[in-house]
Amino acid sequence: MSEKSFVLSELVALIAERSKNRLAMRIEGEGSVRVSRFMPPQHAGEGDMSFLSDPAYAEAMKASAASVLVMREKDARAVFGEALPARTILLCDNPYAFFAFASQFLYPVERVPGIHPQAYVEEGAEVDPTATVDVFAVVRKGAKIGANALISAGVYVGENAVVGADTVIYPNAVLYHDTVVGEGCCIQSGAVLGGDGFGFAPFQGEWVKIPQRGRTVIGNDVEVGANTTIDRGALEDTTVGEGTKIDNQIQLGHNDRIGKHCVMASCVGIAGSTTVGDHVMIGGAAMINGHITIPSGSAIGPATAVTGWGKEPKQLTGFFPALGMREFKLTAATITRLPEMRKELKSLQREVEELKALIRKGEA
Amino acid sequence: MSEKSFVLSELVALIAERSKNRLAMRIEGEGSVRVSRFMPPQHAGEGDMSFLSDPAYAEAMKASAASVLVMREKDARAVFGEALPARTILLCDNPYAFFAFASQFLYPVERVPGIHPQAYVEEGAEVDPTATVDVFAVVRKGAKIGANALISAGVYVGENAVVGADTVIYPNAVLYHDTVVGEGCCIQSGAVLGGDGFGFAPFQGEWVKIPQRGRTVIGNDVEVGANTTIDRGALEDTTVGEGTKIDNQIQLGHNDRIGKHCVMASCVGIAGSTTVGDHVMIGGAAMINGHITIPSGSAIGPATAVTGWGKEPKQLTGFFPALGMREFKLTAATITRLPEMRKELKSLQREVEELKALIRKGEA
């Protein structure tokens, strides 16, 4: 990761393009100022930007020596009054997103285009001349590597696999044959895409392997974390939609269909043939059953076992609370008595009703 | 994965051999028909096979244009009546197993025998001439690679490790020194076999590493999923029995002894020195304690924490139910009151008994 510097107006133009003009930005003051990094307002100086996402910290911005302050217009007015000062302010309705986009330009992933002489690119593979294939990487015949893509050292790109433009694949990740990764993706080290789904036919107490013939197909702008595994489909494809962010050590089973712009924290496991809608958020270490459908907009808490779902989006959470050892042992032992306790409670309620009736009769 | 075609009678002969003649098959009609794939009955045509495993779909078979219908005899009789039609029917008591076995021949794992010039095979390693050692793979001295085995790109086979005939090891998997993998196994990418077991001696509040001198020994026909880790034993071996199927991201600790024909879904963890019998089924993300024995034929549900077991095979399951957020918070808070509630309930039962006695006395 190298550090670069930009003239602010040029940086804004780059961000406008990458955000597809959806991030509203306006420069108040000098757009020709040169910037190279973000710093907290109290430590910022010449060439630095500071951004304000929490209005509680607005006052620190006023005193900051940063070359550029990134703020919402209403926060800027609150700090500086109606007449903004001559110093450069980048007015933006989402300063945190500005920080993210700008950082992508300031701290780009380094690459040296071309095929390393000690890489292995098989005849019949297509590597864009602007792409990088690093030392000891393997690209099989029929595979296609898009413009500016980075295939790092030790990565394996199987036969007929496709890697989209601008995608970065970190060292030692593996793409099995026919795997498709979209544009602008980031695949961390040790991720395995397109491994065999877990499919076996039961046969006389044994298990006969069923070759897995579907693919793993990843949309654009997807993040796949380190050592995450996304199995290929049995017959149809396992798919991950555009913009979905998948953390480390996540397991997606064969024929899973994950929607767009989802986010999954680390250690999640989703069994096979489950469909997850768009904009679903899944907490770390959640465990999700196979063959279910989770509607768009749903949310699942951490460490939650999901075995089914209704038709509606909702939020589900559930894990045993952490307790002191003695308390846990007592509680765990009592839990198994719950159904019995419920019966006893119901029976007691009836008895008390009978007693009340008896007493009323006695009083009468 | 390439697609091949077979004359039906030859395919049946190959399956008979691979299934050790345990799969009953009989061709009604023309055995010389050529087949190359499976298709659902309604989409099947010339050269296709369709199989019926669920009798509910029997009618679709009748109308199918498939070259070969694979059915149980009783289903075939039910569909076509006593006189089977002239078209080719493969009568088989387990059509789904037939599909699995046949698919293995129709969609074999591709390999080009021989040692790639950019592989590294150390002097003193034995590689069968029919085996494949692909680019950037490493085979250390003393290691033995069996007939038709496939050591894919970037795989590491340590000193004195053994890979059995027909076994496939996918890219970037690692076998530490002395690891043994049987015949006909399938080791997915990123799997690590024979890493050090987690063994340390406590010493003045610190931990002193104990070199792990046992091995990891995997039987025949075992599947090991992507990024699964199976540690070597401390002194004795960690073992996995014949035919056991292990999904992705599973962790087996040192000195575990896993039986034959077990199946473990993804994300299971088994701590060290645990023994699992034969034909045990373990659901995804189950967490199993060390130093316990799980008898043959047992089953463990998903996301279940197993801390002990009795002598008998049984089925165990347990996870906190997923609830709406408000419901979860209330329930989790109440759970810690369970032991207290139980006492209160018992005390209330006694009081009600006393009241009843009092009233009976009053009535008398």
Added chain:
Amino acid sequence: MSEKSFVLSELVALIAERSKNRLAMRIEGEGSVRVSRFMPPQHAGEGDMSFLSDPAYAEAMKASAASVLVMREKDARAVFGEALPARTILLCDNPYAFFAFASQFLYPVERVPGIHPQAYVEEGAEVDPTATVDVFAVVRKGAKIGANALISAGVYVGENAVVGADTVIYPNAVLYHDTVVGEGCCIQSGAVLGGDGFGFAPFQGEWVKIPQRGRTVIGNDVEVGANTTIDRGALEDTTVGEGTKIDNQIQLGHNDRIGKHCVMASCVGIAGSTTVGDHVMIGGAAMINGHITIPSGSAIGPATAVTGWGKEPKQLTGFFPALGMREFKLTAATITRLPEMRKELKSLQREVEELKALIRKGEA
């Protein structure tokens, strides 16, 4: 792993040095005896050592033919009486730690110093002449490899990364740029250190990647298990303290700060920005929330979800008990009734009080 032999007095001197003279050891008898392995007392003979950590087995030591007996002084006196016999006894107050230290010398990790001709060491990397860089390993410019360090086959050491003296990194592990690993560490295969933390800015229902600019910094004598992932920090570093032992398939999020001499069993996940003190023990598959602080000396049970903590060190455990299938279904269904049951119980208590009052009034 090779087997070596040592003169006992030399072995003791080596252990004294490695343990920083903190392990009290005294040879009774002949210090020039040569030893090469440990064996159980009943199977030990010439050249073998046997150690006694559990006094229950003391009698077996008396009859043992081992060349050297390793015992606490009080156990030796109990077995042999005040006058110790002429045979060699190594008196040591922690025989198990002696076993661990001695085994490190008897079964060292093999290495051949030097850079393998098929390794790739970039110009500008510094590799100590006593270090090993094995075949197909990659060491980028600016990286430093310390004395006697072992960079195994297929390992990736990124730009400006540092590997301390005596550290062993097993095949196919990955260290991203700027990662620091201390001295005497052991990094198992498939571990990924310094992958991007999971940081995204929300933007119109989508997620914008934030480049992760911190590092992963690992102290001395740390173990990192196979396929474990430790993400780099967002701005500050993710750190693991000296002597901490981390098992397989563990996930540490960005900005985590793990203390010294902790131990974490396999499959643990810790979300980002959590601080763990020193000497903390964490059971397998425990799941720990982000942005919390766990004080030194705390302990967390297996499969426990930790969402918060107080100021004090304590032990927490909690997981749903494993039950028979019918019992589990009943119990899980009843759990959601718990808050209602509690209310009913309270209401019933009041009613019984009222009844008692009524009856007392009736009696009066």
